[in-house]
Amino acid sequence: MQQLIERLLFFARSSTGTLEEHFAELNSANILEEVYTGVLLIADGRKIVIQRNDAVSIYAEEGSIKQMLRIFIDNALKYTPAGGSIYLSCEATADEVCFKVRDTGIGIPEEELARVFERFYRVDSSRTKDTGGSGLGLAIAKYIAKGNNARLELESKLHEGTTVTAILPRYYKKKEHSQESNDLVRMDDHTRMT
Numbered sequence: 001m002q003q004l005i006e007r008l009l010f011f012a013r014s015s016t017g018t019l020e021e022h023f024a025e026l027n028s029a030n031i032l033e034e035v036y037t038g039v040l041l042i043a044d045g046r047k048i049v050i051q052r053n054d055a056v057s058i059y060a061e062e063g064s065i066k067q068m069l070r071i072f073i074d075n076a077l078k079y080t081p082a083g084g085s086i087y088l089s090c091e092a093t094a095d096e097v098c099f100k101v102r103d104t105g106i107g108i109p110e111e112e113l114a115r116v117f118e119r120f121y122r123v124d125s126s127r128t129k130d131t132g133g134s135g136l137g138l139a140i141a142k143y144i145a146k147g148n149n150a151r152l153e154l155e156s157k158l159h160e161g162t163t164v165t166a167i168l169p170r171y172y173k174k175k176e177h178s179q180e181s182n183d184l185v186r187m188d189d190h191t192r193m194t
Contacts, residue, residue: 019061019147025171026062028097029055032090035069045082048073054092059171060148065099068144071137072101072164079162080105097170102163108156116154117142141166 032053040048058065069088076086084104091098108116112123120135145152145166156162 019064019144022061022063023059023148024062025173026058026060026065027055028058028090028092028099029053031062031065032069032088032099035066035073036088039070039073039077042077043086044077046077046080047085048088049085050088052089052091054090054097056092056097057171057173058097058168060150060168064144065148065166065168068141068148068166069099069101071141072166075137075164076101076103076105076162079103079107084161092170095170097168099166099168100163102161104161107158107160107162108154109158110156113154113156117152 032050036048036050073086073088080086080103086104087100087102089098089100089102091100108123115121116123117138118135119139121139122135141164142152144150148168150166150168153165153167154162155165
């Protein structure tokens with residue numbers, strides 16, 4: 001019940017648009033490493049592995065990005081039987097950073113994929129009755145992604161597993177011109193005029 005109340009409060013707060021006020025430059029590798037360290041304690045017979053962890057910058061709200069990744073991992077743990085594996089990665093391209101959580105769990109039927117990010121939606125209750133939950137986790141993750149200018153992708157096959165990917169823009173600092181470079185520009189302009 002406590003978790004349900006906290007998640008409902010998150011939805012109430014999410015409409016105020018406060019995430020962007022707390023954006024900062026973050027190291028993607030540090031985020032994944034911290035989340036990984038925290039979830040090892042609750043692995044409960046499942047192997048959790050970081051497959052790749054690129055260290056690049058993103059511009060986002062740190063606490064919410066970590067919460068989103070924990071939601072993905074929590075779902076992976078719920079739907080992956082003991083002995084299964086959960087693979088984490090952070091992969092960077094020139095423009096984007098992809099956080100992936102892949103599991104070897106029960107998977108999601110294709111006809112259910114479009115609805116899993118809806119509030120209170122749970123895949124076929126006969127298959128998930130023992131896992132608990134309110135159906136709010138992935139809906140919250142969707143709001144977090146949107147608030148951090150990210151998009152989500154979901155792939156799943158029954159009896160093979162699920163992969164959730166959060167894709168954020170890669171962050172590059174804008175280079176500031178030093179006084180020396182400004183002087184060089186001015187000298188060059190002066191040379192051309194004479």
